[in-house]
Amino acid sequence: MLFSFKQKSQDFIVEEHLPFKLSGKGDAFFVYFEKRNLTTMEIIDYLCKELNISRLSLGFAGLKDKDAITRQRVSIYKSALKKMWWEKVFLETLAQKTKILSTDRNDKPIGMTNEIHNTFFIRLRALKKLSQAERQHTEKAISTLFAEGFPNLFGSQRFWIQYKNIKLGKELLDGTLKIKEKFEIKFKLQAYASWLFNEYVNARIRRRLELLDGEIVEVERTWWSTLLWYYDAKKKIIQIFKDKHSDKNFFHYPQDMWESIPFTPDLKIHITSPVLGFDLLMPSAASQAGQKEKALFDNQWLTLGKLKLYTTNNVFGIRRRIRTRPQKAKYNFDGDDVLIQFTLDSGVYASILIDKLLKSFT
Numbered sequence: 001m002l003f004s005f006k007q008k009s010q011d012f013i014v015e016e017h018l019p020f021k022l023s024g025k026g027d028a029f030f031v032y033f034e035k036r037n038l039t040t041m042e043i044i045d046y047l048c049k050e051l052n053i054s055r056l057s058l059g060f061a062g063l064k065d066k067d068a069i070t071r072q073r074v075s076i077y078k079s080a081l082k083k084m085w086w087e088k089v090f091l092e093t094l095a096q097k098t099k100i101l102s103t104d105r106n107d108k109p110i111g112m113t114n115e116i117h118n119t120f121f122i123r124l125r126a127l128k129k130l131s132q133a134e135r136q137h138t139e140k141a142i143s144t145l146f147a148e149g150f151p152n153l154f155g156s157q158r159f160w161i162q163y164k165n166i167k168l169g170k171e172l173l174d175g176t177l178k179i180k181e182k183f184e185i186k187f188k189l190q191a192y193a194s195w196l197f198n199e200y201v202n203a204r205i206r207r208r209l210e211l212l213d214g215e216i217v218e219v220e221r222t223w224w225s226t227l228l229w230y231y232d233a234k235k236k237i238i239q240i241f242k243d244k245h246s247d248k249n250f251f252h253y254p255q256d257m258w259e260s261i262p263f264t265p266d267l268k269i270h271i272t273s274p275v276l277g278f279d280l281l282m283p284s285a286a287s288q289a290g291q292k293e294k295a296l297f298d299n300q301w302l303t304l305g306k307l308k309l310y311t312t313n314n315v316f317g318i319r320r321r322i323r324t325r326p327q328k329a330k331y332n333f334d335g336d337d338v339l340i341q342f343t344l345d346s347g348v349y350a351s352i353l354i355d356k357l358l359k360s361f362t
Contacts, residue, residue: 002134002361003124003338005354009036012068013121014350016061017343019114026107027078028059029087032071033098039066039157043074043097050093051084055183059109061116062346063157071101075109116346119328122354126336138338141360142331146342149325150356151205154194155349165191173306182313189315193276200273200296201322209322211263211271214287216254216319219261220268229254229283236263250307251282251317272319276302278310280317324348 006012022030035043040063048055057080064070074094081087091100130138159165169192171177172185179185211217213233229241239257261267274280274293283290310317326342333339344350 001127001358002130002138003126003358005122005124005358006067007125009067009069011123011125012065012350014064014068014070014072015119015121016064016070016072017117017119018061018073018110019116020106022104022106024105026105028075028106028109029078029081029090030073030075030104030106030110031091031094032073032101032103033094034069034071034101035064035098036069037066038097040064040070040072042066043094046097047074047090047093050096051090053080053083055181059111061110061112061114062118064118065157065351073110075106077109114346117327117343118346118348118350119343120341120350122340122350123334124338124340124354124358126338128336130336135333138361141357142338142340145353145357145360146326146329149323150353151201152321152324152348153198153201153352155351157349157351158194159191163195166195169193169195170300173302173309175306185309186313186315189310189313190277193310193315193317196296196300197273197275197320200293204271204273204292204322209271211269212288212292214283214289216272216281216283216289218270218272218321220270229257233288237261238263238267238269250278250304250311251280253282253284270321270323273322275318275320276307276310277315277317278307281319320347326353 040060044055044058044060047053047058053076057076059075060072062072064072076090081090084090087103091103094100156163165188168177168179169188169190172179172188173192179188211233214229216229217238219238229239238261240259240261241254242256242258274282274296276297282293285291285294309315324345326344329340329342331338331340342350342353344353
């Protein structure tokens, strides 16, 4: 092993970037804060307990790491602030656990559906003085990962200690567990769906990842990126479809094709996998991709009766890339340490990238 990670909290710094500009007015009060060695949920739980408010009163866009310095936003509605003597009490309470960086207002709060970006500043500390060959090996490993990307797995922080959230999510679906707090129900159901996604991705990448007949993919083009349906492997054609969500069925399928693209080696394609939820877009059941994805749910004995919990709790299904790449990525040496900076889309875990990178150094 050439490097270690997270010897100190300042070895891992995260900055959240909103996909919209705050208007400076409105009923949603925003606080940009910095936390250290605390999870986002620990901050949320603390605020709810101290201020006697519901978790639904607070908006946030992502679960930031614990062993790090992270900068993110929380929003709270005017109606909730009124119950606690307005912004001063909220800020004083939050300041007990975090460093307040700035405040603002907006018409709408922040939420988990906001497509934020996170910029990461990573220090990998060298465990020895590096030889020239080891420096070259390090540079090659970093450059390769930046170019090829990494498995877009959910990080362990989504599953809680010893993966308890997965067990609790399954118990909810099986009807052997009852939870009153709706937020907790959704969180456990989402954790279980995330674990299923990881299981499917690990199965797909265990061998060479190949495009299957019926695969639902994202295609990069110069002026847009959209979900596409690869519907015929023999014809080597990808068709764009209008993604119409259903209002009755748990699953829905591609329809209303309106443009075909010949599949060529230079076409940049991102294969997607399902994250379980209501109104989930699925490949045709007759296709290779459809059969594989259906087997994922069948192997867990997930009947439509069990899946009703996702519907009643408004947990919608999504398609997520199997592999992803960091953006605006760069690195340099600081002595023998390596400093890495990159940006990831919302929901992509830097811990997976770092783990992949550290293993490539051995």
